[in-house]
Amino acid sequence: MTSASSDFADRHRELLEQALVAIRKRDYFSAYPESPSPKVYGERAAADGSAAFEAWRGQTFPVSTPGADGGVATETSPFGFPLEVTYPRVRPEGVDTLLQTAAAGMPAWRDVGPDARTGVCLEILARLHARVFELANAVMHTSGQAFVMAFQAGGAHALDRALEAVAYSYDEMTRHPATAVWEKPGRGEPLRLEKTYTVVPRGVALSIGCNTFPTWNSWPGIFASLVCGNPVVIKPHPRAVLPLAITVQVCQEVLAEAGLSADVVTLAAEDPADGLAATLAVRPEVRLVDFTGSSAFGDWLETHAAQAVVFTEKAGVNSVVIDSTDSFRGMCFNLAFSLALYTGQMCTAPQNLFVPAGGIETDEGHMSYDDVAAGIGAALDKLLGDDAKAVELLGAVVNPGVLERLDAAPSRGRVLVESRAVTHPAHPDAVVRTPLLLGLDLDDGELYAEECFGPVAYLIATPSTTESIETFRRTARERGAMTASVYTTDEGVLAAMRSASLDGGVALSENLTGQVFVNQSAAFSDFHGTGANPAANSSYTDAAYVASRFRIVQSRRHT
């Protein structure tokens, strides 16, 4: 262990211990305050972070990437302006140099051992936390998330998820002693061997980032791979480079201070036309791939990157089974919030709301199908009626594809709640839209079995809750799902829905009528994705997410 990395390990030992307890209990734990309030972070933090972000605009980002050639600037804020930050461009012909350099740093990074690597990673998280306002701005202006959400999901919660991944990795790397004495009894003297178990990395890890959650979805894999001894090449989404460029900058700074090769973590920005992710993913040096994005490319990676262990989060269709409720208003508010949050641009946002055509029983009496639609519509109006407040919930449309899908949707069903354009008070060029609620029937499966990523939800009339549950079960199994929820006052329905969720391999939220929403997944307690249906082949964070990122090599000798 180098002296600096030993210092880092000491500095963060208590935090590590807390995280190790939390992953065993899976109850509430958070290490990084989620409130951007000046009371928590100080009076200047917000302004300083904003200024730090603004200072990057139009600049060349000061990170060096082995094998890079020239620069690329590919980001435009969904709030309506180009970032014009230039990053080193990795072309396909630079990949050899990039991967050789990354791999060259591996033996020293391996040899410092799990404790020192954990110290380095926790120091990186601490320094990212010190830049959390800058990161929040960077996430906001690449993903289109509103500021508070970008601060939380892109900052504090992402740090918690990264810490969780580090804690799981540390736990797995240290579940056996580093040495053991094996003493086999026999007739005479026992046979005695001393054994040494060394954690060794898999090889170069590739992290392929996404547009909507550049940190929250990438950090768990990056830090799990890194702490297990693997060099990490980070290939950000071309529209969301800055949050990961800052990440790489901090990683390199801490690695260098610890006397290690800074190139253990590298940024591989690309011109999108180069298709760099596909080139990197099938390289023999690359033994781990983390990906968040489309099912098409995720499936391609799972099939073609056979030399690597591939962790994917792809697309699915998330269902809500509405059977009955003891809080009609609470249900409508909760659903409306889930549909509106970040314009439905979350892999966890509900899409298919199944409701019996004959309506449901509620605390306010029987509600017809149209009453349910109207209730959700009223809740959306209340949440989003004021433009200034609406934009803080909706954020901005992340890319033109979302807008195209939204514009094409109304012709496919009965418009129950219209989408409307919202003018952003601070960013007049931002594209902001409220959710569309479209009425469909059970036999419109060709529509609702496909993910329509963005602010489009379907209220699907079914013959009964039994058919609602069966359709949920089938679409989860066949098309995948990241979340499911149910509203019911009937224990039998609840049991049937729980069973269907196990069959569909999807996390279930039951009767959420308050301030917890189906799209939210809390680090250290909620597993994000299950790996048990086509929407994802892995979960944040369980043992399976980390245990394959390293290997154990033993040696033994007589004592």
Place this chain on the structure above:
Amino acid sequence: MTSASSDFADRHRELLEQALVAIRKRDYFSAYPESPSPKVYGERAAADGSAAFEAWRGQTFPVSTPGADGGVATETSPFGFPLEVTYPRVRPEGVDTLLQTAAAGMPAWRDVGPDARTGVCLEILARLHARVFELANAVMHTSGQAFVMAFQAGGAHALDRALEAVAYSYDEMTRHPATAVWEKPGRGEPLRLEKTYTVVPRGVALSIGCNTFPTWNSWPGIFASLVCGNPVVIKPHPRAVLPLAITVQVCQEVLAEAGLSADVVTLAAEDPADGLAATLAVRPEVRLVDFTGSSAFGDWLETHAAQAVVFTEKAGVNSVVIDSTDSFRGMCFNLAFSLALYTGQMCTAPQNLFVPAGGIETDEGHMSYDDVAAGIGAALDKLLGDDAKAVELLGAVVNPGVLERLDAAPSRGRVLVESRAVTHPAHPDAVVRTPLLLGLDLDDGELYAEECFGPVAYLIATPSTTESIETFRRTARERGAMTASVYTTDEGVLAAMRSASLDGGVALSENLTGQVFVNQSAAFSDFHGTGANPAANSSYTDAAYVASRFRIVQSRRHT
């Protein structure tokens, strides 16, 4: 939990607790006595086991396989007689029925939960242990292992490895509580959710058996998959069906007693021409594949069974770096034993013995390259000079391929120690051979970089130990290795060899001169394979071997 499975769980709780401690300490632990002595197992055990084995010969094995059509009898004892046991034949057209039936039993097997499943699996191991002499005969007469080895490696040690896999799986399945309360502090009332975490299986597991270690190599994967809730289809090697047929019989008996579908474990025997393994492995229902065998088919599985998590143990070339020793006799004896044990038909047997052309320093003075060859030859003579004793170490040649390779080998190098045919006193038709030691030079890489499975070893003359180590490192990385060993009295050489072993991702045995041999891997302490080089993509047993065999599905609700 069913009543019977609850009884099983209670009955074996103490054993489980012991195993859970052992996997954390990785020191000596064994639950199943390895000595076939009457003092341990009783006076009648050996004769009863032999009779039970003999009673199978010429019979139809009483196990039913959904979708099977007719029967196959494909086994011949390497000791020189056909077994003529007939098993249900699964043809490609029966695969739909087989997999549908296997999958149909999955929800009930899932729903009994980890404790009940663990109880069932430990009861199966107890009943397999009760039939260990019968199993030893079955392993002996399919693999060609001598009786005591078949009893140990195929019986007691295989049970230990299976128990180890069950313990790791149980540990991973229960590392989180089944329920947790999440309470997030806030300004007013805290947000409170009750969460439930349910272990769900991946899907149907396929276990593809091998000829040489039908139980030792298959049971870890079978029991890891089974205890995690997955139905298991066992496709034995056509030459080694009986040990796995007995396994299936015991599994089905215990499952039925527990009130579960017996078809949760099924036997898929085949006519080899049907290529059943490849058909099964790429089916969408199959989500886990365990394989031991050739690199060609193992690599094919890793590439083509993309829908499944694939665990492989394939071929590699195992190296011994001979630099110096303080016990020349001990070294020669130890190497000779390792070469002779089961005729070198072990994935862990050494093949490439690197020795400086100028010879080595020893406790008996300087020994030239030829002296080293002569020392190993003398040790082989001593071990194998008496036919009756020799066959108890050598066993029999497992199949004609081994004999062909042995016969073709002498022309490729300098014969340092000849292979000779041994007549088995009890089995005159058994094919028994002693090891061949062939002299090669460092530039004969095209020979020694390939696995020559069987009783062929190379004494490779190198310019110096430095080149020996570098060649070991390179061949391990490029061609894979299951084991490595070193003989040296020089701390610098030892350090260099340890470093090379980490780079090559291969377990290292140092200066073994007594009764521990490089080919031996002890459950609960030694990791078998690393997954860090091309010889295997996984290890018996670590967390990575089990953590991907199940998924966690959560549900949550306000309290």
